[in-house]
Amino acid sequence: MKEVLSSDTPIGWIGTGVMGLSMCGHLIEKGYRLTVYSRTRKKAEPLLNSGGIWAESPKEVAARSSVVFTMVGYPEDVRKVYLGAEGILEGAKTGDILVDMTTTEPALSREISHAAMKKGVQMLDAPVSGGDVGARNATLSIMVGGDLDALNHVLPLLEVMGKNIVHQGPAGMGQHTKMCNQIVIAGTMIGVCESLVYGYKAGLDLETMLRSISGGAAGCWSLDNLAPRILKRDFNPGFFVEHFIKDMGIALKEAAASGIVLPGLALVHQLYLAVKAQGHGRSGTQALILALEQLSGMKR
């Protein structure tokens, strides 16, 4: 289909938040030539200092690259970066491959993929899980939707950023898989936080309680990783409340559009909106417990 990737393959990167900085940084470390764009140039400085070349727009990144990665914020950012006047599709050339690693709407991924295909360009949706730690340690799980040949072509690049890279089907299926991931997490978070509220009020020693329950049928990542932070009242973000709200909102919108009722997810979404309304949008998702404590009139 196209030349095999080499360290000479010109690669583009758009979006240099906490995740993007680490992920793009790994590619530069491996010796790839990166062209970089970010809404705020200052945020890209660490990459420019280690060899990345600045471009003035997504269009310019695409014009100079044969593979372009994006890791931006909200669906409207994704739309602008790909479909805007100075967007990627304005600069992309036949045979290019575009990889959106943002968590965004499956319908938007399909829309961009179709627009790209009209220019002979393949677009993959490849959202990740594993958070800032996974990005830093290159252990992200990457869920890919889109053309399988295109995935195989860029696989060596994805392998620099993550470990569990799975093709989930045509365009949008990577995003759908990420939604499944977030729906499970919504459940584990409400379970863990309500359990801690109950246990605290019951007068249990919460660490001792966790020793009884973490190894059994209640066992989950959130219990192992976030419950201990809650006990220390550490609400620093591993994953931002407001980003989780965005993801749950996407899942609920997709669910409603396809006639699916998700009462648990809807409730957790509402409770996280309360967490944000109470001023904790930039806290970690474990801050859910603050809204539950508030609901029960608990002062801690």
Add this chain to the structure above:
Amino acid sequence: MKEVLSSDTPIGWIGTGVMGLSMCGHLIEKGYRLTVYSRTRKKAEPLLNSGGIWAESPKEVAARSSVVFTMVGYPEDVRKVYLGAEGILEGAKTGDILVDMTTTEPALSREISHAAMKKGVQMLDAPVSGGDVGARNATLSIMVGGDLDALNHVLPLLEVMGKNIVHQGPAGMGQHTKMCNQIVIAGTMIGVCESLVYGYKAGLDLETMLRSISGGAAGCWSLDNLAPRILKRDFNPGFFVEHFIKDMGIALKEAAASGIVLPGLALVHQLYLAVKAQGHGRSGTQALILALEQLSGMKR
């Protein structure tokens, strides 16, 4: 405090359902002398055939034993077995230790414990997690409330039935810990089942989807153990829907009594009532997905 346990210590067992049969069976295998009572004598036959001695009432079991275990069904069964006219406290003698392994109301455990203490008898609440498999393999997690000396005295017996045996505090705290366990599970179950409903409707290959999400932040026991059963449409019980409804009901009652609001648990409780109303009370807890599919008008 009292003589060290030996194989001559007379031990009583009340309640021979799936769990009780396995647990009591392990004690008999280890060479202990067991006196056994069950509401339905026929259910105790396997134990009587392997050396257990039948008694005609809980009172008679207690009169013949210095340690008595109970593993019955609902709080009203626990009340009758301990406090009824032919109940354990009628037969118990100073120095005896009673161990209720049923999941029941923390307030009831405290009530029985206080009544027992008036007779110089210690009562421990020691509910378990790990299900039928944990009971069979003697790998149960046991959460204990009550007097620590009493626990240490019977510890060799508990170690025949389980592995992770943790003292959680005074009377009732074992039950409270079990409630924390069930609250987390309620969250993981709604998350896992809604995720599968969403993924199915989105057209994902669900096994491939699970490969992407099980190892990360969505990882949980329910995803590993129950999602695969759901994919096979296997609703055989590991843990009965109607028992889970009982447990969630206890947690919600305790929460309401102590002024705690648990919206997630309340929702999951309601959905499980729907599962039961639709005829699946004796199915496994993974049958939650049936009510969710019904809600969304899905026919599978």
